[in-house]
Amino acid sequence: AQTVTQSQPEMSVQEAETVTLSCTYDTSESDYYLFWYKQPPSRQMILVIRQEAYKQQNATENRFSVNFQKAAKSFSLKISDSQLGDAAMYFCASRNTGGFKTIFGAGTRLFVKA
Amino acid sequence: GAVVSQHPSWVICKSGTSVKIECRSLDFQATTMFWYRQFPKQSLMLMATSNEGSKATYEQGVEKDKFLINHASLTLSTLTVTSAHPEDSSFYICSALLAGSGELFFGEGSRLTVL
Numbered sequence: 161a162q163t164v165t166q167s168q169p170e171m172s173v174q175e176a177e178t179v180t181l182s183c184t185y186d187t188s189e190s191d192y193y194l195f196w197y198k199q200p201p202s203r204q205m206i207l208v209i210r211q212e213a214y215k216q217q218n219a220t221e222n223r224f225s226v227n228f229q230k231a232a233k234s235f236s237l238k239i240s241d242s243q244l245g246d247a248a249m250y251f252c253a254s255r256n257t258g259g260f261k262t263i264f265g266a267g268t269r270l271f272v273k274a
Numbered sequence: 275g276a277v278v279s280q281h282p283s284w285v286i287c288k289s290g291t292s293v294k295i296e297c298r299s300l301d302f303q304a305t306t307m308f309w310y311r312q313f314p315k316q317s318l319m320l321m322a323t324s325n326e327g328s329k330a331t332y333e334q335g336v337e338k339d340k341f342l343i344n345h346a347s348l349t350l351s352t353l354t355v356t357s358a359h360p361e362d363s364s365f366y367i368c369s370a371l372l373a374g375s376g377e378l379f380f381g382e383g384s385r386l387t388v389l
Contacts, residue, residue: 205367
């Protein structure tokens with residue numbers, strides 16, 4: 161079974177600082193995708209970053225990067241130079257390559273202080 | 275990126291009535307769509323997988339007779355909440371899988387309030 165765990169219900173960061181959101185997952189598959197989604201107050205889900213499990217290199221999208229530790233089944237998100245617009249719920253998610261179901265973690269609410 | 279549209283974005287109905295929510299992929303064909311339910315301050319709970327031209331696959335604990343899903347075309351899936359009750363009030367989100375990319379695109383969500 162797939163599970164995704166986010167142990168931080170809330171996080172806070174000062175504007176322009178860096179913050180790391182934690183995520184661990186479990187799957188019996190060898191090939192899968194991992195995602196971080198952002199859900200702002202509008203409730204629209206936005207893909208932040210995606211990682212294919214077979215790739216050793218950590219994915220990066222501008223100010224967003226991940227630390228993917230496959231053996232530890234850890235997939236943390238680092239947000240650099242935090243901006244007020246980064247304030248949102250962040251969900252970690254996984255999907256097996258051969259399947260369709262995307263499983264979401266409980267989410268971490270990020271507050272950005274001016 | 276690909277666009278998925280949901281309609282209506284919010285709906286209020288009386289207890290006992292049925293409500294239909296539409297999910298459309300506007301610029302791509304989606305053979306597979308997903309319906310999620312999200313309670314306040316909680317995560318997305320997968321309700322069912324909607325497959326074009328075939329019956330939906332429901333997750334354990336989701337009543338298929340309560341939540342009717344139809345995926346009659348490659349761009350449209352509908353969720354009908356039948357005989358709605360106040361406990362069905364929630365935020366419903368659909369997503370569509372862009373074949374080949376492995377990427378999910380989400381609709382804007384629909385807030386259902388049952389009085």
